[in-house]
Amino acid sequence: xxxxxxxxxxxxxxxxxxxxxxxxxxxxxxxxxxxxxxxxxxxxxxxxxxxxxxxxxxxxxxxxxxxxxxxxxxxxxxxxxxxxxxxxxxxxxxxxxxxxxxxxxxxxxxxxxxxxxxxxxxxxxxxxxxxxxxxxxxxxxxxxxxxxxxxxxxxxxxxxxxxxxxxxxxxxxxxxxxxxxxxxxxxxxxxxxxxxxxxxxxxxxxxxxxxxxxxxxxxxxxxxxxxxxxxxxxxxxxxxxxxxxxxxxxxxxxxxxxxxxxxxxxxxx
Amino acid sequence: xxxxxxxxxxxxxxxxxxxxxxxxxxxxxxxxxxxxxxxxxxxxxxxxxxxxxxxxxxxxxxxxxxxxxxxxxxxxxxxxxxxxxxxxxxxxxxxxxxxxxxxxxxxxxxxxxxxxxxxxxxxxxxxxxxxxxxxxxxxxxxxxxxxxxxxxxxxxxxxxxxxxxxxxxxxxxxxxxxxxxxxxxxxxxxxxxxxxxxxxxxxxxxxxxxxxxxxxxxxxxxxxxxxxxxxxxxxxxxxxxxxxxxxxxxxxxx
Numbered sequence: 001x002x003x004x005x006x007x008x009x010x011x012x013x014x015x016x017x018x019x020x021x022x023x024x025x026x027x028x029x030x031x032x033x034x035x036x037x038x039x040x041x042x043x044x045x046x047x048x049x050x051x052x053x054x055x056x057x058x059x060x061x062x063x064x065x066x067x068x069x070x071x072x073x074x075x076x077x078x079x080x081x082x083x084x085x086x087x088x089x090x091x092x093x094x095x096x097x098x099x100x101x102x103x104x105x106x107x108x109x110x111x112x113x114x115x116x117x118x119x120x121x122x123x124x125x126x127x128x129x130x131x132x133x134x135x136x137x138x139x140x141x142x143x144x145x146x147x148x149x150x151x152x153x154x155x156x157x158x159x160x161x162x163x164x165x166x167x168x169x170x171x172x173x174x175x176x177x178x179x180x181x182x183x184x185x186x187x188x189x190x191x192x193x194x195x196x197x198x199x200x201x202x203x204x205x206x207x208x209x210x211x212x213x214x215x216x217x218x219x220x221x222x223x224x225x226x227x228x229x230x231x232x233x234x235x236x237x238x239x240x241x242x243x244x245x246x247x248x249x250x251x252x253x254x255x256x257x258x259x260x261x262x263x264x265x266x267x268x269x
Numbered sequence: 270x271x272x273x274x275x276x277x278x279x280x281x282x283x284x285x286x287x288x289x290x291x292x293x294x295x296x297x298x299x300x301x302x303x304x305x306x307x308x309x310x311x312x313x314x315x316x317x318x319x320x321x322x323x324x325x326x327x328x329x330x331x332x333x334x335x336x337x338x339x340x341x342x343x344x345x346x347x348x349x350x351x352x353x354x355x356x357x358x359x360x361x362x363x364x365x366x367x368x369x370x371x372x373x374x375x376x377x378x379x380x381x382x383x384x385x386x387x388x389x390x391x392x393x394x395x396x397x398x399x400x401x402x403x404x405x406x407x408x409x410x411x412x413x414x415x416x417x418x419x420x421x422x423x424x425x426x427x428x429x430x431x432x433x434x435x436x437x438x439x440x441x442x443x444x445x446x447x448x449x450x451x452x453x454x455x456x457x458x459x460x461x462x463x464x465x466x467x468x469x470x471x472x473x474x475x476x477x478x479x480x481x482x483x484x485x486x487x488x489x490x491x492x493x494x495x496x497x498x499x500x501x502x503x504x505x506x507x508x509x510x511x512x513x514x515x516x517x518x519x520x521x522x523x
Binding site for chain 1: 306309310313317320321324327328329330332333334335336337338339340341342343344351353354357358361362364365368369371372375376377381383385386387388409410411412413414415416422424427428429449450451452519521523
């Protein structure tokens with residue numbers, strides 16, 4: 001049997017453990033709330049930045065009554081989109097055109113649509129709706145450059161081979177097999193203005209691989225944000241446009257677009 | 270606590286014996302206070318663990334998105350529609366149509382070829398309509414390294430190219446890598462062993478920089494990435510494309 005002294009000591013240890021656990025939880029909760037508040041400020045700062053950067057370029061040619069007119073906004077957005085495509089067509093490299101109202105992702109070379117993929121589902125950050133219509137139209141009237149990309153597949157599936165010393169022929173089928181791997185395709189493109197395009201293949205080959213890809217992105221962002229928060233600075237905000245396309249299209253698009261390629265966006269009609 | 274459970278003599282099998290021993294252990298060893306404390310502690314540890322995982326999950330996946338919920342959507346107003354507004358909207362519509370026409374005119378009416386190097390497929394267009402499609406073989410993405418550290422990457426270049434020339438019954442002038450790959454010594458620039466007839470099919474279209482669209486002896490590999498950068502086609506497709514495209518026609522490779 002335990003002596004009363006032993007029981008008391010055990011109880012007090014349990015109490016200390018319990019108090020510590022509760023304190024830790026409260027601290028974590030407070031930090032979570034702080035992170036959410038900082039994120040909210042960061043989002044509104046991003047919207048303000050975009051508005052002020054592009055609104056300076058607005059030259060009012062039209063009646064002030066037009067500014068918030070729905071039809072005017074739709075026309076302005078469409079004009080901006082075609083202007084961006086025309087600008088992108090001046091180069092001979094491959095560009096990506098994302099048309100949300102039409103649900104298409106197009107690969108374009110010098111103004112020729114070489115491949116059109118159907119967007120099966122799309123969703124995007126609320127902050128993109130918060131940008132002033134004129135600022136959004138101006139921002140998207142030029143193609144946006146891709147600044148970074150992360151993907152579950154390689155851009156170029158390079159196979160290294162050392163030249164043979166004699167004339168024995170290498171087995172060709174093996175080489176082909178190495179190239180045609182059945183990996184799921186997910187990729188994220190970071191554009192100018194910190195816009196992110198997340199492309200996910202429709203076919204759910206493996207939930208684990210998708211989770212691993214999302215977790216990798218989320219952890220990297222969380223680490224970056226935490227560092228900023230600990231220095232009492234607002235974390236960087238990136239609105240995300242998530243697109244779901246077929247595996248075949250996702251693979252062809254990612255392999256086709258150059259590392260620092262250009263993208264035209266048509267978000268809101 | 271007195272134990273009242275006993276195995277019956279009649280039914281006393283191995284199974285019953287084991288059950289009896291287990292119940293005896295439970296009834297003798299049961300210490301209410303100790304068990305409750307253990308339960309409390311376990312529950313606390315589990316709760317802590319679950320809360321910690323939930324926190325990590327929220328922190329990593331949802332916290333930044335929750336922050337974005339508080340932004341206000343930009344305003345849109347539907348009502349304004351007077352003569353001046355209508356006039357200006359018409360002007361804007363005209364501007365849009367002009368831009369659309371300009372953009373559409375960038376797609377040539379003349380025949381052009383599109384090559385998909387990921388799926389190893391080709392599409393031939395004329396008057397902006399698809400007139401033929403089929404399989405091709407494109408670059409294998411093999412990086413070949415020779416003993417003397419020379420390197421070649423067998424990939425088909427992407428982007429816009431132009432047909433620079435057309436040849437019938439082409440003869441292949443084997444580059445250095447063709448010898449290195451086969452483990453043969455590299456001959457001099459104009460050595461007769463460099464020239465091989467009949468391997469490129471009946472026709473070839475040059476895309477510049479040594480890249481060709483040509484035929485193949487390895488038709489079973491069409492649809493696969495197996496070439497050294499050239500685009501291989503079957504005989505019928507090659508003949509059709511050779512006759513459709515002219516020097517100066519565009520080839521778009523992605």
